[in-house]
Amino acid sequence: MAAKKAKNAQADGPRWAHELYDLLRENGVTQFAYVPDAGHKVLINRSLDDPDAHSVRLTTEEEGVALCAGADLGGGRAVLLMQSSGVGNCINFLSLVKGAQFPFLTLVSMRGDFGEGNPWQMPMGQATQPVLEAMGVVCIRVERPEDVIPSATAGITMAFKSGQPVAILLTQKLIGAKKF
Template sequence: MNSSSGNVNDSQPAWREDIFSILKHGGVKQVAYVPDAGHSHVIQRVHADPDMRGVVLTTEEEGVATVCGAWLGGQRAALLMQSSGVGNCINMFSLIANCGFPFFSIITMRGEWAEFNQWQSPMGKATQAAIELMGITVLRADRPEDVASTVEAGFDAAFEGGEAVCVLLGQRLIGKKKWEAK
């Protein structure tokens, strides 16, 4: 599902637009997020779309409640976060399990390939196991050609199958992150 349109930044990899297209065509109305460079393209596209609402969070666990609340209100929602935020969500993930909500999240990984910030490594190593311990299905894409099919599979499992699913986008896929002096 490689999408292109005149208002898409051509310097962005096609898989970033694929993610937005899957959310848009899947009827997602709310996208909750803590600002993250790895999700910036999707976030910008959501805010530019009059049929979607970007919900800026102060902490990731608010996103779990936002996504569940959207479902209760009759809307589909997705949570975008970085792997470092998964630790903040562990207790809130019990809301999904106890209430049986469908849940969909896309998580950009840190603490892996070419990581420069040692503070990212512990949670990066624990992300997948922590999510799985909470009963949530984890899918992972590490190559651009796998992103669309992986995100679509997770999206369908969540919203057609009623599952809780997190899709991890590997750090090699996202690219090397570096501090920028201002």
């Protein structure tokens, strides 16, 4: 079943998600680090299917912040895929990014956002952007499918050309709210 799913990864999911994966690969991103989340399903499956990329399962999102910094030390590029709740796990490690001026790109699938039906998701979802901004991360919110690629392109440029920490927030308006 899992193998079948992986095989079909190219066909599943919204078109913007596939374009986003292609965009990241075209821009030299070879390490995709994540704690699994439904909002990142396409990118995760594409990275698993990609023989030229490393698909890195994390036990906690903060590992991904350190991984991205390590990739940069070696001249490589990584991206951290996480749900908004994972942002809370990253806070102290973002001091590594800010203090050492590591380029940093994260794609955050939002929960506790537009139309959330799980009250447990609300506190961190509502705090996600303020917390990121408090640690110096530039946040770009995306609400419409046609804005994904322009926003990601801007984020990639700001991260890897200007050396900034950037979070692309994929809102629940874009990805839909989980049904409860």
